Amino acid sequence: MSDLPFAANAPVSVSRVGLRARDAAKLADFYQKVVGLRQLSRDGSAITLGAGERPLLVLEGDTALKQEDPRSAGLFHTAFLLPSRGDLGRWINHAIAKQIPVDGASDHLVSEALYLTDPEGNGIEIYTDRPAKDWKWNGSQVEMATHRMDIEGVRNSIPAGAPEWDGFPDNSIVGHVHLRVGDPQTAEDWWRGEMGFDTVAHYGRDAVFLSTGGYHHHIGANSWQSRGAGPRQPDTTGLGWVELSAKNAAAAKQASDPWGNAIRVVG
Template structure:
């Protein structure tokens, strides 16, 4: 499938360009490591002294950087200010997304929301420092909703969390 862009850049990024990682300032390194490891399932790949850690999945060097260099004991980001809206973590399929949702619920972490965007299914929550986190799985591009002119037409429909949890617990 090929989308019709709404706006073309003057100098396009290479087609293989991707967001490589997110690096967050946190107030408590160990608390953040516990969230990103024990709840979301990432592994610590390296510690950098007492003030930073790098976490990855699938043998990658790091998808997440955490540090307290300028934020040790600091407050959560203030609402209504600029900054990172959320970091998004892509899970490979519905079963994996359902499994991480089950861990989030078991950890007692409240959800900010959940949505079917047509191109993806997404769950929204906050990390221990109040940073927005999206956990999602993509649909294949041939399933994406398009308008009559071929432009992407994402939606914001409710996501059936119980069905997602049921799929996670189903035997494969």
């Protein structure tokens, strides 16, 4: 565990995400060739992808699914955390070489992140954290922002002699999951009361960030395009479930948030 990023050392952290897909095979191809995951197993219509032998993403295929409305509650993005800044630089070089379109590249003070969208509309973040000792806290609130990424600085951080990008390094994880919700205050109350998370930041009244163990966030919840959204429809693409890993096995449970997102906690 000591070799994993700081995010994974918290009492509760994100372990896997499940997505419902109309074409799981096509989506799996994208997550392998573009994002950098590798296929670990296939069981019927379910395809498990990960880094090294660590499962991170499960695609559950069903051709009868309806396309999710992006204004509904659901997944904003799955955030894949790379072990080092140099790894992010290698992914940027891969994106340049393969002409992969990205939606944004940001410096959040605590992290540096790239954003893209998969073929079925699911958001993706690929990021690396700055050292936790360098994060600035105001009491219980961590300082985050959205500035332009120093792309050349990230690329220049690649160690001399490092290999070209060939997929996610073994110690890559899902660092956080960001959700679309109808009301961030309701989400905050649920994650604090039901799951025991701590609030670490707000972006006005439209977004809240929560974590355990002093991480900058394991869960984000925003209403930027989904304010007032009601419970999710069960027969649509998008988020199937979020799986959290708890150091205390007694914390294992299954729950649904106020919008019907399935949240699993495993020991």
